[in-house]
Amino acid sequence: MPLSRINGHDLYFADTGGDDRPAVLLGHGFFLDHTMFTAQAEALSARGYRVVTWDARGHGDTPAGDTPFTYWDTANDLIGLLDHLGIQHAVVGGLSQGGFTALRTALLAPNRVTGLLLLDTEAHSLSDADLRDYTALFDGLAAQGPVDELLVPLSQQIIGDHPQAAHWRQRWKTSPLPLGTPARCLLERDDITARAGEITCPTLLLRGSKDVSIPRERMEFLASAIPQASPLHEVDGAAHAPPVTHPEETTSPLVSFLDSLDHR
Template sequence: MPVAMIDDLPLSYTDSGGDGPAVLLGHGYFLDSSIFTAQVAALSPQWRIICWDARGHGATPDTPGTPYTYWDQARDALGLLDHLGLERAAVGGVSQGGFIALRAALLAPERVSGLVLWDTEATACHPDDKIGYQGMFDALAARGAIDELTVPLSTQLLGDSDQREHWRATWRRGDLPLGPAARCLLDRDDVSGRLGEISCPALLMWGEHDVSLPRDRMDLLHQRLPAASGVHVIAGAAHTPPLTHPVQTNRLLGEFLAG
């Protein structure tokens, strides 16, 4: 994968290239940019699809001892656009990729032509979620990527998809994002009161069986983003529809981008 140096961070990404309008996509927690392989295949070269690995995920390292926020990661995303010489792009992502996309639109609205948001939210980490995630992070740090922990995690993220074993094997082989990346997730701020500032069109999608993120958090985006679509429910999907249900996802995404 190519690497862009963004403020001394070697940020890994893929770029389908071409002259089409740019689309910048960010993955969810515990995953990486490869979850968008089907979108790259279906939508390029009509669109230039750029996918990137967030800090502590995939081939982008974390920064041990240096805390950061999703605002910092939004600056990473905008820095990648600078690196590629792109003035504007549709920006989107799954879960934490959506946290980052929303903040990029708030930081640089003139550079974000549209938002594509899957299974994400604008609020801070719910207290109950925070307790549950902290317990999971502590168990993974203490015991490693054992099946007892990663089987339910893979099902939570991917539902009954046959992709689950691939990701369990990936977690066994690599470093898990349990340092500053975890604090970034748990301590994120609430930007829901600022959603009215985002005027670009926004496509909202949510997995029907997502147990990580309740539907009402997507409904809040629909209510407060001035140019948001309704919430498109991806039948049968869990928390990562672009990976597990690409046919439904790609149809909606292609229609949105064409519009």
């Protein structure tokens, strides 16, 4: 798909599958892009689901722009994408920052979100320690560029000990990094824990058992706060990006959850 104009910004997306089952929109994590869901898009579209994966501002083929934005703005981007595609209702999901956006989309447009897929994400703002560490990382990348000294530990945190770590390090060396406005969006995101109980749609919760980016207790909070949340599923051995490193183990609970919604 080419870039499309959504809410005054260029946005890249890939649209896969048919129209005989519900639409599923998936948002990627920070430093990643829509291709992280390639395996899930293929599996779900083979089952008749329409799967839309998209690049958030400053990632993949979607430019960041110079105007500061928040995850409420990216949620409005997602709602604008639904309008652009003529999709009235959809299951919305994402990993990490994709989940930050999905949560806010469900709050902004509850009548259009029929289910949530929340992977390695949270409703909290950054802790003081994470704010300090991520600020140092972004400052280092801005000053030194994509050097192995910074990229190796970053890839270990996101991907873990997996061959895909080398793939993403190479991507980061050859593509613009999400610094500037995307980094500011991540660092300054607001806490929406007080509003989690407003989300009434069925919600799947999934995390990698070795994820160090999002503490387990923050996903357990979502399990207790969202009325129709599932128990927390864990992908054994996965770090922060189970769809990339453990595609089958991630896709299976997604399929079960979506099929259960489709048969309601």
